[in-house]
Amino acid sequence: MDATTRLRCFEPFFTTKEVGKGTGLGLSTTYGIVRQTGGDIKVTSQPGQGTTFRVCLPQATGSALAEAVTAGAVQTGRGETILLVEDEPLILRVTAGILRSAGYAVLPASGGPEALRVAQGHDSAIDLVVTDLMMPGMDGQALVERLKQLRPTLRVIYVSGYTDNTSDVIGSAFLGKPFAVSELLGKVREVLDAERSP
Numbered sequence: 046m047d048a049t050t051r052l053r054c055f056e057p058f059f060t061t062k063e064v065g066k067g068t069g070l071g072l073s074t075t076y077g078i079v080r081q082t083g084g085d086i087k088v089t090s091q092p093g094q095g096t097t098f099r100v101c102l103p104q105a106t107g108s109a110l111a112e113a114v115t116a117g118a119v120q121t122g123r124g125e126t127i128l129l130v131e132d133e134p135l136i137l138r139v140t141a142g143i144l145r146s147a148g149y150a151v152l153p154a155s156g157g158p159e160a161l162r163v164a165q166g167h168d169s170a171i172d173l174v175v176t177d178l179m180m181p182g183m184d185g186q187a188l189v190e191r192l193k194q195l196r197p198t199l200r201v202i203y204v205s206g207y208t209d210n211t212s213d214v215i216g217s218a219f220l221g222k223p224f225a226v227s228e229l230l231g232k233v234r235e236v237l238d239a240e241r242s243p
Contacts, residue, residue, distance in 0.1 A: 046088075046090040046091075046092070046096060047092055050090075051088060051090050054072050054088060055072050055073055055076040055086075055088075056073060059073075073206065073223075074133070074136055074206060074222050074223050075135065076223075077222070077223025078139070078223050079100055079102070083102075083103045084100060084101050084102040084103060085100075085101045086098060086099065086100050086101070087099045087101075121147045121148045121230070121234075122144070122147050122148035122149035122233070122234075123148065124148065124149070124150060125149055125150070125172040125173065125237055126149070126150040126151075126152065126167075126169065126170060126171050126172050126173075127144055127149050127150070127151050127152070127171075127172065127173045127174070127175055127233070128152045128154065128160060128163060128164060128167075128171050128173070128174040128175070128176075128192075129141055129144065129151050129152065129153050129154065129174075129175050129176075130154045130155075130156065130157065130159075130160045130174065130175070130176035130177060130180070130185070130188065131153075131154075131155070131176075131177050131180075131204070132155055132156050132177060132180045132181060133177075134155065136222075137153055137155060138153075140175075140229070141153045143226055143229060143230070144175075144229075144230075144233070147230050149233070152164075152167060152171065156180050156181070156182060156183065157180060157182060157183025157184070157185075157187065157188040157191075158182065158183060160174070160176070160188055160192070161188070161191055161192070161195075164192055164195055164196065165195065171196060171199060172200065172237060173199070173200045173201070173202065173233065173236060173237055174188075174189065174192060174199055174200070174201050174202070175201075175202045175204060175220075175233070176188055176189065176201070176202075176203060176204065177203075177204050177205060178203045178204065178205035178207070179205055179206075179207060185203050185204075185205075186203075189201050189203075200218075200236050200237065200239075201217050201218065201236075202217075202218040202219070202220055202232055202233065202236055203217055203218065203219050203220070204219075204220045204221075204222060204224075205219070205221065205222060206221070206222035206223070218232060218235070218236045220232050
């Protein structure tokens with residue numbers, strides 16, 4: 046990367062990819078996650094020489110998630126199944142790991158078409174879909190419309206780094222990127238428990 050690109054690489058929505066090929070949210074989200082954990086991320090890059098990202102995280106003793114659960118900071122799952130849809134591989138992998146560690150069964154999908162295939166091929170209940178709003182090919186809302194034809198009672202959480210599209214999902218649960226572990230698990234528990242309340 047040249048100096049100008051390097052200075053902007055963590056900005057939300059900044060991308061050097063052509064239109065339709067990327068959102069520019071991957072590095073921004075990574076930066077947010079690292080900073081929320083008390084860490085730091087540095088980049089060195091020169092054209093023709095390659096790029097190095099150095100992520101420094103605070104040392105933890107034991108499982109940070111287990112400690113947070115013990116302290117009551119996060120709410121855990123009860124074996125519910127979550128269809129997780131995210132087109133950024135790193136975010137999909139990390140979020141799936143968080144949900145599994147908290148006691149949920151996770152069905153990961155890298156986009157709308159794959160999520161539909163997973164839902165159609167899953168014989169048991171799916172309690173919740175957590176889906177990115179902005180995805181190439183099929184956005185989150187279009188996906189949910191299709192999923193609800195298969196599973197009308199499906200509960201939904203939309204996730205997005207775009208703050209100006211929350212009005213599109215009024216009446217549905219929304220979680221802004223980047224989010225803390227406690228925010229994710231709290232929102233999931235809130236939505237799962239809502240319909241169980243009298």
